[in-house]
Amino acid sequence: MMKKRMMAAMLAGAMVxxxxxxxxxxxxxxxxxxxxxxxxxxxKEEAPAADAGQDAPAAEPAASAGPVExxxxxxxxxxxxxxxNYKDAVKDxxxxxxxSIVDTSATADETxxxxxxTDFETGSEPDVLFFFNGADSNSxxxxxxVVPIDEIRAEYPDYASNMNDDLIxxxxxxGKRYAVPANGIWEAMFVNMEVLExxxxxxPGADYTMDQFKxxxxxxKAAGYAPIAAALGNIPHYWWExxxxxxxxxxxxLEIPENAGDEIGQTWVAGMNDIKELxxxxxxxxxxxxxxxxxxxxxFTEGKAAFLLDGSWKVGGIVGACQSDPNDPxxxxxxxxxxxxxxxxPGKGDRKATDLIGGLTSGYFITRKAWDDPEKRAAAxxxxxxxxxxxxxxxxxxxxxxxxxxxxxxDPAQFNILQVKAMDMMAGATSLTGVMQDIFSxxxxxxxxxxxxxxxxxxxxxxxxxxxxxxIYHNQ
Amino acid sequence: xxxxxxxxxxxxxxxxxxxxLFMVVLLYYPxxxxxxxxxxxxKQLGAAATEFNTPWYTNYEEMLHDPHxxxxxxxxxxxxxxxxxxxxxxxxxxxxMVDNISxxxxxxxxxxxxxxxxxxxxxxxxxxxxFLYDKGMVNQxxxxxxxxxxxxxxxxxxxxxxxxxxxxWQYVGFYFVILVTxxxxxxxxxxxxxxxxxxxxxxxxxxxxxxxxHNVICTCSVLAVTGALKVFDxxxxxxxxxxxxxxxxxTGTYMYYQTMETKNVDYxxxxxxxxxxxxVVLAKVVNAIFKEKDY
Numbered sequence: 001m002m003k004k005r006m007m008a009a010m011l012a013g014a015m016v017x018x019x020x021x022x023x024x025x026x027x028x029x030x031x032x033x034x035x036x037x038x039x040x041x042x043x044k045e046e047a048p049a050a051d052a053g054q055d056a057p058a059a060e061p062a063a064s065a066g067p068v069e070x071x072x073x074x075x076x077x078x079x080x081x082x083x084x085n086y087k088d089a090v091k092d093x094x095x096x097x098x099x100s101i102v103d104t105s106a107t108a109d110e111t112x113x114x115x116x117x118t119d120f121e122t123g124s125e126p127d128v129l130f131f132f133n134g135a136d137s138n139s140x141x142x143x144x145x146v147v148p149i150d151e152i153r154a155e156y157p158d159y160a161s162n163m164n165d166d167l168i169x170x171x172x173x174x175g176k177r178y179a180v181p182a183n184g185i186w187e188a189m190f191v192n193m194e195v196l197e198x199x200x201x202x203x204p205g206a207d208y209t210m211d212q213f214k215x216x217x218x219x220x221k222a223a224g225y226a227p228i229a230a231a232l233g234n235i236p237h238y239w240w241e242x243x244x245x246x247x248x249x250x251x252x253x254l255e256i257p258e259n260a261g262d263e264i265g266q267t268w269v270a271g272m273n274d275i276k277e278l279x280x281x282x283x284x285x286x287x288x289x290x291x292x293x294x295x296x297x298x299x300f301t302e303g304k305a306a307f308l309l310d311g312s313w314k315v316g317g318i319v320g321a322c323q324s325d326p327n328d329p330x331x332x333x334x335x336x337x338x339x340x341x342x343x344x345x346p347g348k349g350d351r352k353a354t355d356l357i358g359g360l361t362s363g364y365f366i367t368r369k370a371w372d373d374p375e376k377r378a379a380a381x382x383x384x385x386x387x388x389x390x391x392x393x394x395x396x397x398x399x400x401x402x403x404x405x406x407x408x409x410x411d412p413a414q415f416n417i418l419q420v421k422a423m424d425m426m427a428g429a430t431s432l433t434g435v436m437q438d439i440f441s442x443x444x445x446x447x448x449x450x451x452x453x454x455x456x457x458x459x460x461x462x463x464x465x466x467x468x469x470x471x472i473y474h475n476q
Numbered sequence: 477x478x479x480x481x482x483x484x485x486x487x488x489x490x491x492x493x494x495x496x497l498f499m500v501v502l503l504y505y506p507x508x509x510x511x512x513x514x515x516x517x518x519k520q521l522g523a524a525a526t527e528f529n530t531p532w533y534t535n536y537e538e539m540l541h542d543p544h545x546x547x548x549x550x551x552x553x554x555x556x557x558x559x560x561x562x563x564x565x566x567x568x569x570x571x572x573m574v575d576n577i578s579x580x581x582x583x584x585x586x587x588x589x590x591x592x593x594x595x596x597x598x599x600x601x602x603x604x605x606x607f608l609y610d611k612g613m614v615n616q617x618x619x620x621x622x623x624x625x626x627x628x629x630x631x632x633x634x635x636x637x638x639x640x641x642x643x644x645w646q647y648v649g650f651y652f653v654i655l656v657t658x659x660x661x662x663x664x665x666x667x668x669x670x671x672x673x674x675x676x677x678x679x680x681x682x683x684x685x686x687x688x689x690h691n692v693i694c695t696c697s698v699l700a701v702t703g704a705l706k707v708f709d710x711x712x713x714x715x716x717x718x719x720x721x722x723x724x725x726x727t728g729t730y731m732y733y734q735t736m737e738t739k740n741v742d743y744x745x746x747x748x749x750x751x752x753x754x755x756v757v758l759a760k761v762v763n764a765i766f767k768e769k770d771y
Binding site: 110111114117118121122139233234286287289290291292295298299302304442443446450453454457459 | 716736
């Protein structure tokens with residue numbers, strides 16, 4: 001009997017232990033990684049030692065003692081123009097240092113932002129992240145979970161020393177600089193020239209106005225095409241930004257109204273009503289309220305829609321759509337790509353068409369967790385310095401802006417035809433104003449972003465939607 | 477001495493404890509914590525609750541005035557009816573037909589069951605392509621038949637049908653297999669006796685198969701109704717954020733939308749409580765309606 005009891009107790013104990021072990025294996029993926037890292041340290045020590053001889057000059061003060069594994073998350077994924085550049089740059093850094101990167105990058109959308117915020121809240125943040133430096137980063141800056149550039153420079157004086165500090169955006173929380181920018185962004189209007197030609201419409205120029213735009217849309221619609229490729233039920237962001245901007249000026253665009261009734265608030269309401277007017281005129285695709293952004297983008301690239309408001313990152317998406325293999329640049333159909341162009345968003349009132357939206361809206365943050373880890377600190381600093389070096393930044397910035405002190409000359413021959421057109425367009429810009437939705441961020445945008453279908457169909461008054469969003473913003 | 481081992485229940489308790497512990501940690505603790513969270517202010521997912529809402533029942537009051545809550549409850553009830561009629565109903569018909577064929581039973585079992593093993597997300601993506609506005613399979617087919625204009629299968633008036641059809645299609649095979657197994661358990665002697673008495677095929681179905689399947693049908697109905705409350709992935713992939721015009725929300729997708737998209741986490745917690753209450757009430761109602769019989 002005693003034996004049986006003992007046996008039962010042992011079996012129960014074994015069961016508990018095995019379940020605990022199962023739990024551990026999931027929960028401590030990190031531990032496992034550490035062990036692996038330790039293992040790899042031992043095995044890789046020989047390889048870096050060999051490299052160390054070759055790369056001795058590059059051993060720099062930021063080099064870490066042994067191979068380290070950094071968790072990095074960025075927005076260089078999916079259709080982002082720089083997704084491949086990022087992969088190449090990471091590969092180079094890994095080869096140079098012997099360290100490794102666990103990449104958790106994802107497409108920059110609201111889900112990604114929520115994931116990053118949750119990671120910080122739950123203490124599972126990455127070591128380095130390339131993320132928005134506007135209001136989206138407020139929560140983890142307030143919590144002291146990322147390290148200011150000045151604090152890093154106290155130990156690593158060369159950190160971001162190749163950047164013009166005046167161009168590095170400061171945090172909205174405390175005015176300190178945290179994120180080292182790599183590449184700037186702009187938002188503008190892409191055009192499908194094939195559709196424009198079929199409808200007898202000329203390419204919009206630097207003095208393009210909203211009235212001219214409406215007249216052109218009418219012609220395009222009459223020719224049987226959708227004038228504007230936009231999914232208002234999914235991604236109304238760009239129209240939202242420019243419609244409001246069109247009722248303001250570059251000087252006032254970044255001011256958040258107190259309420260929907262004040263002077264600036266009324267410009268927001270007017271902006272929403274401008275989108276409503278375009279919807280009622282039938283300039284958006286028939287399925288604009290139920291389509292996804294991918295669907296309307298496909299309409300644009302397949303020659304069924306004429307205009308597309310989007311950002312500099314979309315250049316890569318259009319180029320990809322002109323390749324028979326999206327992962328192989330050698331398969332680019334140059335003739336097809338030449339049918340796309342990029343120009344200015346039609347202006348109105350005090351906003352000229354050449355007043356653009358854009359700037360250095362993202363950058364590399366080093367988290368406090370990595371900074372406080374003696375094994376990771378140097379590697380994290382070295383990684384950011386590598387990704388923001390004079391050699392790599394121009395690759396990422398391409399036709400956009402950068403914060404480099406000494407931006408090297410770029411050879412236009414290395415760019416495709418759409419990138420060259422983008423550079424020409426940027427050369428004519430008269431101002432670059434920051435992205436207001438980066439400040440007016442989070443759930444305050446829901447009533448006018450997710451609520452855009454209700455606004456354009458008249459189920460919710462623009463004034464009410466704006467008022468609801470502003471109330472949430474001011475209560476945050 | 478030897479018989480005592482069967483009377484001593486303590487070893488069984490020791491074996492039950494780990495599973496009980498897992499249930500407490502992973503189900504009951506989060507469940508009660510969620511109820512508390514529904515009364516608190518939660519700024520972000522994963523953030524600690526700061527203080528109670530004022531008044532503490534704010535979220536429940538807001539629920540009463542939130543038109544999307546009523547839309548999602550209405551859609552969920554429609555989904556239940558669709559699963560009852562569309563899934564269990566079609567499964568009964570298919571099971572009876574397959575039971576009456578002499579060859580290929582195994583083939584049909586496999587074919588009808590197959591959609592169950594495919595991930596709902598993958599199915600959602602597939603049906604997105606089928607119902608795509610431009611160059612979708614259905615619209616291309618209609619175009620080939622001479623239809624001039626494209627149909628937006630995700631437009632307001634028709635979106636619910638487009639959403640529910642794939643859900644219905646996916647689970648028919650599940651109930652079909654349960655019902656076929658139930659039919660196999662009915663003794664052949666009963667059918668033989670009925671045949672000798674001159675009963676037609678329809679009469680054998682009406683007076684033997686259906687009555688003897690009653691308990692299996694009840695089980696399927698309870699599973700279908702409670703399952704409808706949990707449907708999430710396929711509708712969310714096809715109609716994210718309740719598109720179009722927030723008309724396709726189900727209770728599950730609306731709770732997810734509030735929690736993950738609008739970051740109204742405590743309101744999402746309150747919606748989760750509503751889902752549980754709805755589930756318990758409906759399960760009781762269904763159990764009362766589809767009461768099993770003893771034969």
